[in-house]
Amino acid sequence: MMSLILKKTGLGAGTLLLGVLSLSVLSLSSGTAFGQEATTPDALASFAASVDIAYILNTMLFLIGGFLVMWMAAGFAMLEAGLVRSKNVSMQCLKNISLYSIAGLMFWLIGYNLMYSGVDGGYFGTPTPKIIDPVGGNDLATGYSGASDWFFQMVFCAATASIVSGTLAERIKLWPFLIFTAVLTGILYPITGSWEWGAGWLDGMGFSDFAGSTLVHSVGGWAALSGAILLGARAGKYTADGQVVAMPGSSIPLATLGTFILWLGWFGFNGASQLAMGTIADVTDISRIFVNTNLAASGGVIAAVILTQIIYKKVDVTMALNGALAGLVSITAEPLAPSIFTSVIIGGVGGVIVVFAVPMLDKLKIDDVVGAIPVHLLAGIWGTMIVPFSNSDATYWVQFVGVVSIGAFTFIASGLVWGLLKATIGLRPSAEEEAMGMDKAEVGIEAYPEFGQGSQRI
Secondary structure (H helix, E strand, O other), rough: OOHHHHOOOOOHHHHHHHHHHHHHHHHHHOOOOOOOOOOOHHHHHHHHHHHHHHHHHHHHHHHHHHHHHHHHHHHHHHHHHHHHOOOHHHHHHHHHHHHHHHHHHHHHHHHHHHHHOOOOOOOOOOOOOOOOOOOOOOOOOOOOOOHHHHHHHHHHHHHHHHHHHHHOOOOOOHHHHHHHHHHHHHHHHHHHHHOOOOOOOHHHHEEEEEEHHHHHHOOOOOOOOHHHHHOOOOOOOOOOOOOOOOOOOOOHHHHHHHHHHHHHHHHHHHHHOOOOOOHHHHHHHHHHHHHHHHHHHHHHHHHHHHHHHHHHOOOHHHHHHHHHHHHHHHHOOOOOOHHHHHHHHHHHHHHHHHHHHHHHHHHOOOOOOHHHHHHHHHHHHHHHOOOOOOOOOOOHHHHHHHHHHHHHHHHHHHHHHHHHHHOOOOOOOOOOHHHHHHHHHHHHHOOOOHOOOOOOOO
């Protein structure tokens, strides 16, 4: 279990030893050796208090970080609601609340232990339900509440599925999407996550992904890419002569709100991935992560704003929004080690990737409604590959091996699942249903009925 302390399920070894070190200092200051009979009751009480405090603070970090990342589910929902057309807004809201719920159930049922239990340098753990602390549990051996750890890991799993939702918007039926979500959150994401955060084979090689540029964002991006290729573009998106038809979203204010919610949630995403808050060093590092995360996003925005002004002679607000998200994804693999200037550059490159990758996908006729593939997949690869620039413990070769292996597994496995769904229950609605919008076709409730097709008011 000690090997897991340094991974996503644990905390820094220094934090676990906080109480022991505190007692050692007290013992030395009194001229006695640790563990000898001269150790006083006061010293033992101080040791117990130190362990209790570290346990409480670490658990608080997981819970606070967890509900911030959970709030990102609202961010994804609002971003997607703003970037799809009015006739598909209710569907995106339904998909997002459903996928979050499915992720929770699947990650409890098999996902968590598949990712963390008994991996031991291998390729996956044990697919069994997660058992959490009993009522009033006080097992201090782990240094945190097991339930808080499960919750923190679960919301990361849900975020992965949210990435897929936006890419495939407006032309996928509800139930095949939800079935895929169950497979992704219960099986595919936990398997690749186990390779690094579960102390699997990539961890043994020295792969480094602090908060999930690849393990969360690129996994979601690869799953989305395979689905987009198999599903095809929205009707009318690309003309026969290769022209791209603009399909403006329903609400830029909603998309902007969603971006700011995601930005806020990212402080939990990256900051709480420090996984410990029981020492001064830990909270100092968390603060540093907050600063680097914030300024990387800022760098992504400014890069996108400047580039779109130069290229298109006008600033594209959707590029600015995705520039922020790409900056956040880019810094996620290593938000602690870089300097502030380096963080801004890393995030800025993420913004550049978005500006050039969005039209590139259109040239390939890959229809990504919200730009999730450039933001989460491509910026995630960039963020993972640049880790060794600021973290000397990582190497470019091992980072490359991690990116390629996780990408290949996720893309192929997702493609097989999408293909099976297409061959059985089908992925796309009929042309008539797609034209009327998924709100009327499958949800039955329009998001904006007063502006809907065929609405009659007396």
